[in-house]
Amino acid sequence: QSVLTQPPSVSAAPGQKVIISCSGSTTNIGTNYVCWYQHLPGTAPKLIIYDNDKRPSRIPDRFSGSKSGASATLGITGLQTGDEADYYCAAWDSALSAVVFGGGTKVTAL
């Protein structure tokens, strides 16, 4: 059971938008910054959002992040087949003194 809660899967047609939710608590998302990773099996995870809503320079603006209270969301617009991957949210948990991850969400382009 992960400390952060994500839906197991989301899907949409190519070109459409998907939103992935990440629910936490006051000790993690509620008081600390959220980041998001894209992970393709057999490869190294890739940072796509940090500090709740910032994108590394190499990440296209189709990816966006937001946070409200103890929850965060990742949005992917113009979904492409190349976006099919597992997506994880993560945050520092001040009570656990640990980085905590969500369980991951599998994104599928139908």
Place this chain on the structure above:
Amino acid sequence: EVQLGESGGGLVQPGGSLRLSCAASGFTFSDYWMHWVRQIPGKGLEWVSRIKRDGSDISYVDSVKGRFTISRDNAKNTVYLQMNSLRAEDTAVYYCAKDGVGVSHDFDYWGPGTMVTVSS
């Protein structure tokens, strides 16, 4: 170009030990926290441990406390994970990751990972 490369994984019996290494290049190693993250087969990502730039601050996930030890050698641009009393549930791909530029811990570069299998 930032590069991270793990080594030292393999097959070990329950109760055994392994030492993972992660060699870094392309950035000023001593300026960044470093982390170990693992993925158990078929499961999600799990943060394992972190070490501060000068080694003065270290943290672990509860499940490895007392068994794993993280360390670093800034002269060799290398971070280590000494894993003792290994259990079947430690079987995973282990990644080293570099702290990013964000306010909190975010990992902007990762190694390709090394597989650790704990089995008799």
